[in-house]
Amino acid sequence: MLHLLTLSSLGRDLFNIKMLIVVLITIGLITLMTILTYLLEQQVHRRQNRYWTIVAHGAEALSVLISMILLRQIFITLNSGSIISWTYATVQLTILLFSLNTMRNLAVEIINLLMPLFIYGQAIWLGHSTQYLPVFLAMAIILISTVVYITHNYQELHAIHAYQHHQMGPVTMVMFDIDHFKAFNDQYGHLAGDAVLRHVAHFVELELNQRSTHGQIFRYGGEEFVIIFRGISALETGQIMRTIQRKLKTVPIKFNAQTLNVTVSIGISELQPTDQTFTDWFVRVDDYLYQSKQAGRDQTTVESQLLTD
Structure with missing residues (x-):
């Protein structure tokens, strides 16, 4: 009987005009968050400034909180003050997981860890029922574990999945750092x-x-910097990066009436079918970068081979 009531409640949530309104609003919020994240991350890459990075990540986290608060108020309005709803939980989790996948910063990670506890814990409290408490605790543990895993393995999951399942051709990583930067x-x-x-x-x-x-x-x-190339082999990438490397050498930077000549050392490798984890690939590229430094810096090493002009 309890299962039938639960399914009935779920059915009422899924098939009504209120849900359509909420879905459209959720899509709108995700679109706005995507645009905001794109603009902020562009500025972060251009400025390369720690203070600006903190401000940008704070703004992203704030956009997530505002979206969740707005959805909460919409549900309260549409449901006569109630937020005990399958749809409410679903759209809130959609916003959270979207932000985790798109924004990837510490503040958003913390929100993803804490807000599900608040959403479901509040629902249990307002419903004055503890019959679902064991399920809530079990699902909370699973969700938190998933969030932590995705957060710390995002790059690995993304790169390996793209290579193995989307047939997008070679995926090549470049790692370079500025020679004698400490000087x-x-x-x-x-x-x-x-x-x-x-x-x-x-x-x-x-x-x-x-x-x-x-x-x-x-x-x-x-x-140190990393570049990911999709659809370009390691050898082609090496030729591109070697050209950029030589050109960078001819464009010094002016600072306080001083002319500063800048060079970089580069390591390059393709993601291989034998790479079981992102770390396997990353360590190999890092090793090639080290080879370029050992060869006198301002060099490019591709798959353990030093490029020559």
């Missing part, structure tokens, strides 16, 4: 170091866009 900080100050980081990131991004390579550049940490 810029020590000799000219940290403002000079920041200027060099912005110069290199902006220069490489412009070169990739002009060549229509569809390469996605990310700052990995410190003076």
Whole structure:
């Protein structure tokens, strides 16, 4: 009998005009969040500034909270003050998992961990019933475990899945870092170091866009950067990056009347069928980057082979 009542409740939630309104609003919120995230992340990549990164990630997390609060108020209005609804839980979780997959920052991760507990815990409290408490606790543990796993394995899941299931051709990773970066900080100050980081990131991004390579550049940490190329082999990628590398050398940066010449060292490798995890691939590329440094810096190593001009 309880199962029939539950199914009946679910049916009433799924097939009515109120649900259509909520679905359309949810789609609108996801669209706005996507646009906001794209604009903010573009600025983060251009500025390469820790303060701006914190502000951008805070704004993304705030957009998630505002979306959830707005959905809550809409449900309260449509359901005469009640939020005990299958649809309510579903759309809230949709917003949460969408933000986790799209935004990928610490504040959004924390929201994804805490809000499901609030949503379902509140529903149990308002319903004044504990009959579903064991189910709630079990599902909360599963959900939290899933969120943590996705958060810490997103890049691995994305890359391996794309390579194995979408037949998109080769997927190539480039890792490069700025040669003697510490010397810029020590000799000219940290403002000079920041200027060099912005110069290199902006220069490489412009070169990739002009060549229509569809390469996605990310700052990995410190003076290191990673680029993912889809549909381009390691050898082709090596030729592209070697050209960019040589061109970067001819475009020094001006800082406080000083001319700073910048070079980078590069390691390149394709994702292989034998790579069981993202780490297998990442470590190999990092090793090739180290080989380029050992060869005297301002070098490019592709699949353990040093490129020559």
